[in-house]
Amino acid sequence: MDIFATLQEEKGRLSQSENRIADILLNDFEFAVNASIIELAGKADVSPPTVTRFCRRLGCDSFSDFKVQLARTAYIGMRYLKPEPKSRETGDVAQDIITKAQNALFLLHRSLDLASIEQAVERIAAAEMIYAFGSGGNSSMIASELQNRLFRYGLRVTASSDHSMQLMMAAAARPTDVLIGSSFSGRNAELVRAFTLARELKVPTIALTQSNSPVAAAATITVPVDLPEGNNIYRPTSTRIAYLALLDILSSLVAYRVQPQATVTLRRIKQQLVTHRDGDDRQLLGD
Amino acid sequence: MDIFATLQEEKGRLSQSENRIADILLNDFEFAVNASIIELAGKADVSPPTVTRFCRRLGCDSFSDFKVQLARTAYIGMRYLKPEPKSRETGDVAQDIITKAQNALFLLHRSLDLASIEQAVERIAAAEMIYAFGSGGNSSMIASELQNRLFRYGLRVTASSDHSMQLMMAAAARPTDVLIGSSFSGRNAELVRAFTLARELKVPTIALTQSNSPVAAAATITVPVDLPEGNNIYRPTSTRIAYLALLDILSSLVAYRVQPQATVTLRRIKQQLVTHRDGDDRQLLGD
């Protein structure tokens, strides 16, 4: 549990003085994290004991414990209390995007459902053929990434972002195959259709999507990804990065599961690349 | 600059006692970050003043400054001093991948070259036509992501991962266009050829690649991405995530640059999606 979360919970119940301290935390974080209790108290126009009590209230043992906690979660928590830091300077935009991406990873990690990941890995590793589906730019990237990762381990896999093809492929799939579909919104009706068809044909399906969504409902196994979307329409969603990480987790685990096969295939791919290129050995897995 | 980096630099020059303190930092980080100077000194079998001196040596003002710095970078720095946490448990693999991804983002941020980013953005925003090139799975993803992002802002863009097509497109391009190429290794010979051809035709080129590489040398503008690659061949490189973030930074900045156009186009795309889908307004930018 991080302080910023606690702070938000307690927010309403804080007294006037405590609110002044909270404001400083939120507005001048840099100051707060470096200040001594006396400086912080001074800036908030309260006495040091009030600061101590404030820290206790937030679940810390002492002021220094508080500072450590603060510094630790700062990195993560900073942004999701504050509104956008509206600047269009290169450096600020860069910082903002990177922070958001890290945040997305943090939130992903926090909400990962290991059980469903294991089920999914099991299915994928055992499948005779893997179909990866996704559309709309973001999910189609995920689908082709799935192909890009999994073929390296010697698995049979194809990806498609074309709805009609997806339906046809679903119709052609067998119960020993698996169908993986990604949908950021969880409301890709065509994917639901493909999943439904698969269900009729007893082909297992795995959804990478929001839980409690139509896509999730239609799938055999759902690996839930529930992240808040940013609201700046110019900004590409950092959710993509979380999906990509999830995909890395899945494919690493699959790789371990099918290891002997994976080693051989990877070696062959590597050899191919090395002779094809300039003989430099570092070029392992494609450009 | 973070402490772990400094610690690595100073490592050799530390005295015996100081080394004991360093060991505790690395091995029992949790303890170190919560301990008082006395506890830490006790555990390292040194006197408190020695700890103070150690902190100063690492560039901190005081012990408490040190603790804050420590707590701040902890999250990030933790892993890159330690060897791999070799476990194949789902939870550990997940944690490892997420940490690596966050690390990659951290390192990217630290090494970003803002000047070249600005130059690149300038060019892209002003271009009449944008060609995005990349091959080999990873870079081809980057190329198609570029297309996926930029078309939304009303820019004319096409992506290709096909070497022959890339050459032909380069031949067809004009000096008012721009050619963006991605190469993780920096040693994609075909991309170099396309860039060289473009140079002859006075078509500006932007490389997203390692600095001091053939691809970088062939480009008009290089946006360098210099990250250490992991060495676990099963693990998809977290570098992809850094590239994706860089791409987000570039495209956000481009969006700001071409704003009026972007707003209109985005609105049209959104409208299209909303009527096409189930009327839910939240589905902004593709699935």
Place this chain on the structure above:
DNA sequence: TGCCTTCGTGCAAATTATTTTCTTTGATCG
């Protein structure tokens, strides 16, 4: 209205943590 309770707060004292200063130790070198 007036009293009582409760809560929030600051003051001052006590405690604890940290830093400084001074001193010792042990190693290196002429």
Place this chain on the structure above:
DNA sequence: CGATCAAAGAAAATAATTTGCACGAAGGCA
């Protein structure tokens, strides 16, 4: 074999933090 210097600890000084206590304001209840 001293002279010198760096490293490290002891003790003192300082600074930071916490605790105990008391005061005052707000709100409830007779």
